[in-house]
Amino acid sequence: MAEVEETLKRIQTHKGVIGTIVANAEGIPIRTTLDNSTTVQYAGLLHQLTMKARSTVRDIDPQNDLTFLRIRSKKHEIMVAPEKEYLLIVIQNPSE
Amino acid sequence: MAPKRSKGAASRASSKASEKSKDRTTDSSSPFGSVEDSGVPKDIFPMVITTATQELFECRIDEDLTKDNPFKCLKKDDILQDMRMRAAVSDFHPVKQMVLDYPAEEILLVFDRDFTYGQSFYLVLTEEAKERTLNPPQAVEEQAVQDESDSIICKTPEPISWVSLGSDLEIDEESVVDTRARLKLKISRVRREFGAPVVFSDRNASETPDGYMECMPYQDKNFSIQLLERSTGIQAVPNRKSSTTQTIWKYPRNMYTQYQAREFTAEDKENCMNSENLKNFVNLVASRIEIALQQNEIMDVFFDDWRALSEEEVVFGGKTETHLKEYQSFTDLKFSKDKTISSINWHPTISGVIAVAVTERLSFEERINDSTKLLLNPSLILFWNFSDPLNPQLMLECPDDVFSFEFCPSDPNVIVGGCMNGQVVLWDISAYAERLQGGRAGGGSSTSANTNTIPGFEDKHENETPVMRYCAVSGIENSHKAPVTDVQWLPEHFEVSRTGVPLENKNLMCVQIITCGPDCCVMFWDIRAPRVAAQPVIDKQQKVEQTPLENPNGVPNTFSHLDLSWNPLIRVNLPKIDSSGEYSPLKFSFRDANENQLGGGADKSHHNAENSEGRAGYAQLRVPSAKQLKVLEDVSTRIFVGMEDGELIYTDWKMEKDSDSGRLFSAKPSRCFFVHDGPVNTVRRSPFFKDIILTVGGWTLAIWKEGVMHGPIMLVSCAAKRGTVGHWSLSRPGVFFIGKEDGNVDVWDLMEKTHEPSQTQNISTTSVTCIKPWIVSSKQHLLAVSDNFGTLHILEIPWALRSPVSKEKLIVGRYFEKEVEKLIYFEKQAEMRVKEKKEMDAEELRKKMEPAVPERVVEQIEEKSLKEYQDYLGLEKVMLKDMGLLPKEDSTEI
Numbered sequence: 001m002a003e004v005e006e007t008l009k010r011i012q013t014h015k016g017v018i019g020t021i022v023a024n025a026e027g028i029p030i031r032t033t034l035d036n037s038t039t040v041q042y043a044g045l046l047h048q049l050t051m052k053a054r055s056t057v058r059d060i061d062p063q064n065d066l067t068f069l070r071i072r073s074k075k076h077e078i079m080v081a082p083e084k085e086y087l088l089i090v091i092q093n094p095s096e
Numbered sequence: 097m098a099p100k101r102s103k104g105a106a107s108r109a110s111s112k113a114s115e116k117s118k119d120r121t122t123d124s125s126s127p128f129g130s131v132e133d134s135g136v137p138k139d140i141f142p143m144v145i146t147t148a149t150q151e152l153f154e155c156r157i158d159e160d161l162t163k164d165n166p167f168k169c170l171k172k173d174d175i176l177q178d179m180r181m182r183a184a185v186s187d188f189h190p191v192k193q194m195v196l197d198y199p200a201e202e203i204l205l206v207f208d209r210d211f212t213y214g215q216s217f218y219l220v221l222t223e224e225a226k227e228r229t230l231n232p233p234q235a236v237e238e239q240a241v242q243d244e245s246d247s248i249i250c251k252t253p254e255p256i257s258w259v260s261l262g263s264d265l266e267i268d269e270e271s272v273v274d275t276r277a278r279l280k281l282k283i284s285r286v287r288r289e290f291g292a293p294v295v296f297s298d299r300n301a302s303e304t305p306d307g308y309m310e311c312m313p314y315q316d317k318n319f320s321i322q323l324l325e326r327s328t329g330i331q332a333v334p335n336r337k338s339s340t341t342q343t344i345w346k347y348p349r350n351m352y353t354q355y356q357a358r359e360f361t362a363e364d365k366e367n368c369m370n371s372e373n374l375k376n377f378v379n380l381v382a383s384r385i386e387i388a389l390q391q392n393e394i395m396d397v398f399f400d401d402w403r404a405l406s407e408e409e410v411v412f413g414g415k416t417e418t419h420l421k422e423y424q425s426f427t428d429l430k431f432s433k434d435k436t437i438s439s440i441n442w443h444p445t446i447s448g449v450i451a452v453a454v455t456e457r458l459s460f461e462e463r464i465n466d467s468t469k470l471l472l473n474p475s476l477i478l479f480w481n482f483s484d485p486l487n488p489q490l491m492l493e494c495p496d497d498v499f500s501f502e503f504c505p506s507d508p509n510v511i512v513g514g515c516m517n518g519q520v521v522l523w524d525i526s527a528y529a530e531r532l533q534g535g536r537a538g539g540g541s542s543t544s545a546n547t548n549t550i551p552g553f554e555d556k557h558e559n560e561t562p563v564m565r566y567c568a569v570s571g572i573e574n575s576h577k578a579p580v581t582d583v584q585w586l587p588e589h590f591e592v593s594r595t596g597v598p599l600e601n602k603n604l605m606c607v608q609i610i611t612c613g614p615d616c617c618v619m620f621w622d623i624r625a626p627r628v629a630a631q632p633v634i635d636k637q638q639k640v641e642q643t644p645l646e647n648p649n650g651v652p653n654t655f656s657h658l659d660l661s662w663n664p665l666i667r668v669n670l671p672k673i674d675s676s677g678e679y680s681p682l683k684f685s686f687r688d689a690n691e692n693q694l695g696g697g698a699d700k701s702h703h704n705a706e707n708s709e710g711r712a713g714y715a716q717l718r719v720p721s722a723k724q725l726k727v728l729e730d731v732s733t734r735i736f737v738g739m740e741d742g743e744l745i746y747t748d749w750k751m752e753k754d755s756d757s758g759r760l761f762s763a764k765p766s767r768c769f770f771v772h773d774g775p776v777n778t779v780r781r782s783p784f785f786k787d788i789i790l791t792v793g794g795w796t797l798a799i800w801k802e803g804v805m806h807g808p809i810m811l812v813s814c815a816a817k818r819g820t821v822g823h824w825s826l827s828r829p830g831v832f833f834i835g836k837e838d839g840n841v842d843v844w845d846l847m848e849k850t851h852e853p854s855q856t857q858n859i860s861t862t863s864v865t866c867i868k869p870w871i872v873s874s875k876q877h878l879l880a881v882s883d884n885f886g887t888l889h890i891l892e893i894p895w896a897l898r899s900p901v902s903k904e905k906l907i908v909g910r911y912f913e914k915e916v917e918k919l920i921y922f923e924k925q926a927e928m929r930v931k932e933k934k935e936m937d938a939e940e941l942r943k944k945m946e947p948a949v950p951e952r953v954v955e956q957i958e959e960k961s962l963k964e965y966q967d968y969l970g971l972e973k974v975m976l977k978d979m980g981l982l983p984k985e986d987s988t989e990i
Binding site: 001003004007008010011014015016017022024026028029030031036040044067068070072077079081083084085086088090092094095 | 357358360375380382392393398
């Protein structure tokens with residue numbers, strides 16, 4: 001538990017990171033550093049997008065799988081690391 | 097009607113025959129060769145056989161010849177004999193020739209029961225036909241059937257000679273032929289009567305019977321004809337039927353769903369967090385995330401260097417283009433000779449129009465000496481238009497020299513000015529607004545616009561510049577006692593009550609003015625009529641008397657309610673903080689001033705046009721009761737005022753109530769800064785930062801931040817020449833212009849240098865009196881500079897000075913913040929030093945507290961030193977001995 005906490009804290013204190021969210025495979029947030037409504041929104045939407053991205057990758061090559069998803073927007077960058085059961089979402093502002 | 101019947105029968109027969117022939121490939125029904133469409137086949141002859149002949153030849157109908165057995169062969173000789181015996185009466189007479197020609201002995205007579213060929217019998221005239229008839233057509237029929245069953249051979253019908261069936265008679269009836277010969281008429285007249293003059297005579301029409309023609313009405317049978325037959329077109333369309341399917345929409349109901357995202361409870365979250373799976377997951381995933389985070393940190397991959405480079409590009413020409421180019425210059429030989437311009441203002445809505453206040457360049461003494469001359473030459477405000485550099489468009493007459501004037505932001509036709517004698521003046525130029533806009537050339541050139549001028553009655557003053565008198569002037573007793581040096585309109589969203597409390601302004605028009613002058617007070621004026629006093633009857637009577645005297649000077653009576661009786665709303669005194677006496681203000685600046693300075697009046701004028709439709713004129717506005725209006729909390733009531741002695745004070749205009757006497761008095765200013773070494777002639781807020789103020793006075797200029805009470809955040813002293821006026825640039829946050837007394841305009845660019853101006857340009861030979869920038873369009877920014885000779889120069893600001901550098905506001909803001917921090921730091925250091933000094937003083941004081949011990953101290957010191965010296969000698973001996981350097985004469989030395 002402490003290990004997990006420590007790793008997450010390390011990620012959160014990186015330069016420019018706005019927030020971190022850990023969600024389960026259905027998009028329900030488990031742990032977050034943002035407020036509740038934002039978290040729920042991010043987790044739900046990104047879960048759907050990750051599913052879509054994964055299915056795209058696997059459609060093209062069934063032996064392939066999605067390892068990382070980065071979405072760059074005008075204001076910041078959203079990084080999603082999907083795994084079998086969980087999802088880690090990090091939002092960073094790169095241009096500071 | 098035998099022929100008709102026969103015709104009918106023939107036509108029927110022929111149609112039947114033709115039908116039959118078309119049906120079957122070979123002629124079976126008519127074995128008499130091919131049948132034409134109409135008409136009887138050639139080789140038979142229908143004939144009538146009378147009963148007598150029938151008995152003779154044994155071919156009686158229904159006895160000898162029946163339907164089943166219609167054939168009878170007659171001997172040719174018999175026929176011939178019969179013909180000889182009965183000659184013309186014989187039935188066979190018509191076929192006499194044919195019978196004679198007949199080759200065989202026997203001729204076939206067929207009983208035509210159905211009248212196929214028109215008669216009850218027919219005679220077959222050829223041998224083949226006879227054969228065909230007798231030899232039954234069964235074989236032929238079989239053949240025909242067989243043929244049919246095999247295939248249908250298309251045969252083009254062979255042409256048959258036309259057999260008349262009577263239709264040619266119809267055609268003949270239709271054709272038009274002359275039934276009689278054509279009549280010819282020849283009319284002649286005596287030659288000499290051609291062209292002869294006509295002689296008319298009268299004649300009574302009823303005398304001669306055919307002298308007139310009459311058209312009598314008659315009942316036209318055409319209209320009483322009953323329509324029996326009509327020809328119409330008919331179209332067949334498919335049948336349409338309307339029907340519906342699906343659900344029944346009887347009771348519509350609003351449906352909505354409310355949902356909430358699924359969430360875990362705290363327990364669940366705990367469980368998850370503690371699970372092994374999550375640990376593994378985080379360990380696995382953390383490395384990827386960190387790589388990505390670091391990548392972003394190192395470099396922004398999506399940053400477009402090319403585009404960022406373009407923002408700093410310099411236009412062609414580079415450095416040389418930072419010069420202010422002379423665009424135009426205005427001077428009037430008649431009105432601004434020997435005078436100076438004290439104030440400039442751009443017209444807020446009409447582009448290309450600028451107003452200047454022209455004043456005398458005389459000192460106080462000279463004014464007194466020349467006072468009579470001055471009275472005859474009225475002071476003026478001139479309106480210039482770019483289209484005409486020689487003649488002003490409009491001139492406003494003032495009671496005395498105007499040192500400061502402003503356009504009303506909500507109605508550019510209203511101008512307020514402050515005069516030298518302390519009065520505040522109002523003008524209303526709505527009558528000349530179009531003239532200003534049109535920019536007609538006044539003065540010398542006579543335009544051909546008026547073509548219908550009657551000579552001798554021409555308006556002599558048509559082409560001269562119109563002079564307009566002021567609408568209203570304040571009462572002398574209550575105005576300022578010194579020249580009014582600064583006038584500003586209060587913005588339209590709030591107004592001020594009698595106690596100085598800012599209230600919401602429901603009119604959304606500027607109704608209040610602030611003025612200040614060196615008579616130590618700042619006054620608030622309201623341009624609306626005061627509330628109706630308790631003597632309405634008398635007022636009304638007076639008004640009724642006065643109405644015939646409307647407009648004696650051609651002055652609109654917008655502000656007639658104020659004329660000569662205008663009193664200030666509030667008078668704010670500025671008592672000195674430390675000593676008694678008062679400050680004498682020259683210029684002031686308050687926080688929520690209008691943003692009208694930014695120019696580009698298109699939006700504003702539109703906004704005002706909308707407003708003007710719905711609002712009443714100024715004359716109908718009344719000062720509302722202060723209780724009805726909402727107090728605005730977020731309006732700052734503090735102002736910066738620059739003084740004649742070079743001080744800058746920060747004070748609140750709200751009046752406080754003296755608890756004892758109940759009178760209102762002004763509070764003492766909160767801070768006073770003594771920075772400038774001359775009278776402060778400019779106090780201006782930056783259009784980009786609401787709390788940054790520029791002040792110019794004497795040889796120094798300073799930039800202040802509201803709220804930082806330690807001092808100016810930037811101070812530049814010891815300039816070579818005095819600064820006379822300053823103004824911020826309207827488009828670049830870090831640029832401002834300073835006018836000097838030698839005619840130079842210094843351009844300060846805080847992005848480049850902060851200790852001296854970035855460039856200096858000489859505009860005129862005498863000192864600059866006023867600078868006002870203006871934005872005409874995004875490509876043209878102009879700077880109006882006036883000098884002491886009364887000339888107004890319009891300069892164009894080059895691209896480098898008008899387009900902001902990227903993030904300029906941010907950078908300049910940060911610079912100011914740093915300066916503030918520096919100030920705070922210095923303050924702290926100063927405090928610390930003060931503390932240290934105090935401590936040091938305290939220590940010294942303590943030391944001074946021990947004066948009785950000096951002698952003993954000396955003795956002790958002597959003893960101590962002697963002892964030390966002896967110790968030292970001993971030490972020396974020992975060391976030398978150790979080192980073996982002790983000389984033998986040692987004992988003698990000591």
